[in-house]
Amino acid sequence: MDLIISDLSHHIRLNKGFFLWMGFLVLAFLACLFAYTRQLKYGLGVAGIRDYISWGLYISNFVFFVASSLIGMLISAVLGLIGMKWVQPITRIAETIAVAFAAVAGLVIVMDMGRPERLAYVFLYARFQSPILWDVTVITTYFVISLMLLMLPMIPDMAVLYKRYGSLPSWLKPVYKVLSLNWTDHPEQNRIIHRSIYILLILIIPAALSIHTVTSWLFALTVRPGWDSTIFGPYFVSGAFVAGSAAVIIAMFFFRKNYRLKDYLTDLHFNNMGKVLVLVAFVYLYFNINEYLVPGYKLKRADAIHLRELMSGHFAVMFWLVQVGGLLIPIVLMLFRKMRKPLPLTLISVVVLIAAWFKRYLIVVPTMAHPFLPIQHVPDNFKIYTPTLTEIAITLLSFILVLIIITLISKFFPVIPVVETAKEKGLDPLKSNES
Amino acid sequence: MKKLFYILLPVIITTLRVEAQNPSWVVPDDQKGKICLVRFTSDMAKQGEVIYLKNCQSCHGLPTKKNFASIQPSPGDLSENKVGTQKDGELFYRITTGKAPMPEFRNILTEDERWSVISFLRSFHKGYVQPDPEKMAASIGKRIKLSMTYDTVKRRILVKAVELTSDGPVPAKGAEIVVFVKRYFGNMQLTDPKPTSENGYAGFEWPQDLPGDKSGNVIVGARVNDPTGNMQEAIVSDTLAIGVPTNKPALTDTRAMWSTRDKAPVWMILIYTLAVIVVWYFIIYILLSVVDMRKIKQV
Amino acid sequence: MDENTVNKGDEQDSSKSSRRNFLKNIGLLGAGVAAGAGALYSGDIFEKKKAATGEAKVLLTQDNKLVEVDSLELKALAKNPTKLMLEKGREGIEGRRWVMVIDLSKCRNARRCIAACQEAHQLKPGQYHLNTLQMQDAPDTAPYHMPKNCQHCDNPPCVAVCPVDATYKRGDGIVLIDNERCIGCRFCMAACPYSARIFQWTLPKDAGKHQGEAYNVELNVPQKLGTISKCLFSADRCREGKLPYCVSACPNGVYYFGDENEDAVSNGTTKETVRLSKLLRDNGAYQLMPELGTRPRVYYLPPKNRLFPFEPATDEAPKEG
Incomplete structure (x- = not known):
């Protein structure tokens, strides 16, 4: 038992690597924060967005973040509830990613606001008819549920580590004590926590489906070509699973390597996650075919312009790289068992994740670049969107924040559930004289 | 027959084109003699310039500068001899009645304003001598008084014009009458002008579908529209309950997706509130029960 | 028993009505005081206005009239014109x-x-x-x-x-x-x-x-x-x-x-x-x-029977600034 505990918790300490990494993140964060203060001072004009293409990097990034956060629900709720035992060591990684991306998604929206100081108005003057209210509501809800799904299963772990792990940094001890909520492995406590987690796992399914469906509605509820689609909800949700699965695989690889968890995150887990990724990628491919073939067959005037711009026009290079390089080829590769080994699978996931980001850009920007009526008599930078450095820095800011949150959570808490792993092996973690 | 038409077609078109380039804009003889009853002064020309810049310059350009718009038919430079040789009455008539694409300024500029524009133009016409206004002053127009009634049987507006002579009122014959209806941004002319009959009457068909206010009230007016200057301006107006009562609700009266929060569709408020309450009930319930867990001690 | 309840009810009623009357009186009194204060206040403003030397400002009143006000009196007279216009604009x-x-x-x-x-x-x-x-x-x-x-x-x-x-x-x-x-x-x-x-x-x-x-x-x-x-x-x-x-x-x-x-x-x-x-x-x-x-x-x-020949627009893009 002690071996399991030290295996899964030895990374919980302040080491040089951590300081270097955090130092780098904080410096980068501050540099990007400066870019945001510029935007606060001079307005959204410091970004490349203008009339016509009025949503750019920020909104694409927002959609990407919401998408990536969805994976928490797929891994813990869907796969967990249908009894897939192998997901157990991955659940906390998935929830960490969910919490980090969901938390920052809210901030990304604030970064896109022309008047961020009026954020409170969204609640004060909330209109039931606006998808933005729905989005704010479901993202908040999803964030809270994800956070609870991250913290509740950790209660026994923290009690165990607090009591039995001698090398737990002394400054973390009070935190663990408070968060372990007097856990004594009492049957009543077990009953409460299991029931709570069970309810949360059910709640998170509609909540997660809502966040991405509502996010897709920010587009689908308009009449614009490229957005005016009835399958945008499932299209976004399936795309979200692709992005999220890739993110989890990448995180698994890093934790396995840096926190020496080879015995707990095995090739089996990567193989299975590879299969999950192939499955969701196939579903996503199916929706992609629907999304492009159906309007492409009819070629209604505005749709035709939109599709031509995507497939052979201004966005063609990015479009084909994303569709073929970021979806089709990965699917084919991952069908082979060898490609689902940790390293190749991680590399594929990196490509998939990057493509997933650009895919969001391709959903947001081209539609805005081609409104129904011609764009005339306006400055040239209104017609073609070029993100500015400031804008890119502010976008990076959100990524850095996600990394900071993931680093902090994974550094100070066990990445893999300790008690559950022990119980799996028939050990009682709170009793010391076993194994 | 058809063949003949095709052969003739170019001829017809050419003729029409020529017609368009040399518009036959004939001023009636009785209008040509009209003159301004005051002397043109430099002050008046200055006023005219202001009006000219606002209303005429966009097509005619600045006089002598030849910077008129290149449109068909050509507006031309108004300082040219072609204009200078026309009589005051002719210019006045053309400004008053217009000819597409030139708008008619009858309702845009008052008579005085039209004259001041002419006085401005005359300052560019060399050798122009103004006809003596004093001579004409003797013959100011007849004084006309109008009255108006609504004929409920024949459903028409009946306007009566009487001339106030030194011998007392007599029916005014041949006075051109315009009937108008007051609308928010201006007066709407009902039909073409009509002259009064032998006994001073003119009848105007009242459109049965014209909206009035809530109770069907419409402000109707009539005036003498005499371009010859033989009759003085006269006007009468009255509120009549002869319109279609119109009381359309405000466009915001319905609940809709685009209404304000207070007028959101009921089902939407219900679903949103219900969903939030249900989900957050569970979340808070779980939070409380987990926090409560602290109190359970190992037996 | 029955009688008692009835009586009680009566009592309640009368106390309620007396309270209502009292409130009414207060209300009237309040209105009177407010009116008096208003009169005094406007008189005061009138006095001040004579002495004011600020710049004259034109303001739009709630009933849609333009009034000229001395800028020194602006605060006292029109507390928040933005708010007034916002309300009217709705x-x-x-x-x-x-x-x-x-x-x-x-x-x-x-x-x-x-x-x-x-x-x-x-x-x-x-x-x-x-x-x-x-x-x-x-x-x-x-x-x-x-x-x-x-x-x-x-x-x-x-x-x-x-x-x-x-x-x-x-x-x-x-x-x-x-x-x-x-x-x-x-x-x-x-x-x-x-x-x-x-x-x-x-x-x-x-x-x-x-x-x-x-x-x-x-x-x-x-x-x-x-x-x-x-x-x-x-x-x-x-x-x-x-x-x-x-x-x-x-x-x-x-x-x-x-x-x-x-x-x-x-x-x-x-x-x-x-x-x-x-x-x-x-x-x-x-x-x-x-x-x-x-x-x-x-x-x-529709653009039929046009009076002007079509001249293409020169798409001179204005500079942003």
Whole structure:
């Protein structure tokens, strides 16, 4: 038992690597924060967005973040509830990613606001008819549920580590004590926590489906070509699973390597996650075919312009790289068992994740670049969107924040559930004289 | 027959084109003699310039500068001899009645304003001598008084014009009458002008579908529209309950997706509130029960 | 027992009514005191006004009158003109349904409408509430110029998506924006199929000059950084019974504007007022993209029997700044 505990918790300490990494993140964060203060001072004009293409990097990034956060629900709720035992060591990684991306998604929206100081108005003057209210509501809800799904299963772990792990940094001890909520492995406590987690796992399914469906509605509820689609909800949700699965695989690889968890995150887990990724990628491919073939067959005037711009026009290079390089080829590769080994699978996931980001850009920007009526008599930078450095820095800011949150959570808490792993092996973690 | 038409077609078109380039804009003889009853002064020309810049310059350009718009038919430079040789009455008539694409300024500029524009133009016409206004002053127009009634049987507006002579009122014959209806941004002319009959009457068909206010009230007016200057301006107006009562609700009266929060569709408020309450009930319930867990001690 | 209850009830009633009376009296007294204080206060202001030496300012009162006030007295007299105008701007003009008719056969891209509009709404050269677009519907059809402004739809997609009621439709049909409320999310821009909305990406024109001025929601000035702007059908002019800025500025008789409830529109150039229904019927009027179900309040008359030959617009892009 002690071996399991030290295996899964030895990374919980302040080491040089951590300081270097955090130092780098904080410096980068501050540099990007400066870019945001510029935007606060001079307005959204410091970004490349203008009339016509009025949503750019920020909104694409927002959609990407919401998408990536969805994976928490797929891994813990869907796969967990249908009894897939192998997901157990991955659940906390998935929830960490969910919490980090969901938390920052809210901030990304604030970064896109022309008047961020009026954020409170969204609640004060909330209109039931606006998808933005729905989005704010479901993202908040999803964030809270994800956070609870991250913290509740950790209660026994923290009690165990607090009591039995001698090398737990002394400054973390009070935190663990408070968060372990007097856990004594009492049957009543077990009953409460299991029931709570069970309810949360059910709640998170509609909540997660809502966040991405509502996010897709920010587009689908308009009449614009490229957005005016009835399958945008499932299209976004399936795309979200692709992005999220890739993110989890990448995180698994890093934790396995840096926190020496080879015995707990095995090739089996990567193989299975590879299969999950192939499955969701196939579903996503199916929706992609629907999304492009159906309007492409009819070629209604505005749709035709939109599709031509995507497939052979201004966005063609990015479009084909994303569709073929970021979806089709990965699917084919991952069908082979060898490609689902940790390293190749991680590399594929990196490509998939990057493509997933650009895919969001391709959903947001081209539609805005081609409104129904011609764009005339306006400055040239209104017609073609070029993100500015400031804008890119502010976008990076959100990524850095996600990394900071993931680093902090994974550094100070066990990445893999300790008690559950022990119980799996028939050990009682709170009793010391076993194994 | 058809063949003949095709052969003739170019001829017809050419003729029409020529017609368009040399518009036959004939001023009636009785209008040509009209003159301004005051002397043109430099002050008046200055006023005219202001009006000219606002209303005429966009097509005619600045006089002598030849910077008129290149449109068909050509507006031309108004300082040219072609204009200078026309009589005051002719210019006045053309400004008053217009000819597409030139708008008619009858309702845009008052008579005085039209004259001041002419006085401005005359300052560019060399050798122009103004006809003596004093001579004409003797013959100011007849004084006309109008009255108006609504004929409920024949459903028409009946306007009566009487001339106030030194011998007392007599029916005014041949006075051109315009009937108008007051609308928010201006007066709407009902039909073409009509002259009064032998006994001073003119009848105007009242459109049965014209909206009035809530109770069907419409402000109707009539005036003498005499371009010859033989009759003085006269006007009468009255509120009549002869319109279609119109009381359309405000466009915001319905609940809709685009209404304000207070007028959101009921089902939407219900679903949103219900969903939030249900989900957050569970979340808070779980939070409380987990926090409560602290109190359970190992037996 | 029964008697007791009855009595009790009576007692309660009487105590209630006496309380009500008491409140009423207080109310009357309060009103009296307030009136007296008001009188004293206004008298005081009158006294002060004589002595004041500040600059004279023209203000719009709640009942829509312009009054001149000494700037030193501004605070005392009009506590918050912005708020007053915001409240008034939420109410449409009763019984009206504004409608615009644009006769494409008369437009020759003089762009006077645009200049007047940009002047009134403090817009930079590249910012349009109203823009004249060069259109061509099919390769073989003739090109034409089309002034395009906000269509003030009766089913406005932009208003539907606003999260904070910042943009709203009034009873008289005008879609307005409250830029004291707008959070700058630009969802309305994304939702509008007519690209009618613009955003203040950088400091608005003459921002320094207009700083601290009361915000007039019916004119949307002063423009505010980080908020939306668009055509307002010149709501301020409508209130005064005047035609919108663009309509009055057109030299070619393109625009008609009026009240659908009166079935009348007035031409901004000739000042002629005509029956709306007849104008639409006789000229084959149409709306922009009616298939989208937005139900615009702007009608177009097709560019047939044109009085001017078509001259292509020189698309000189204004510089941003």
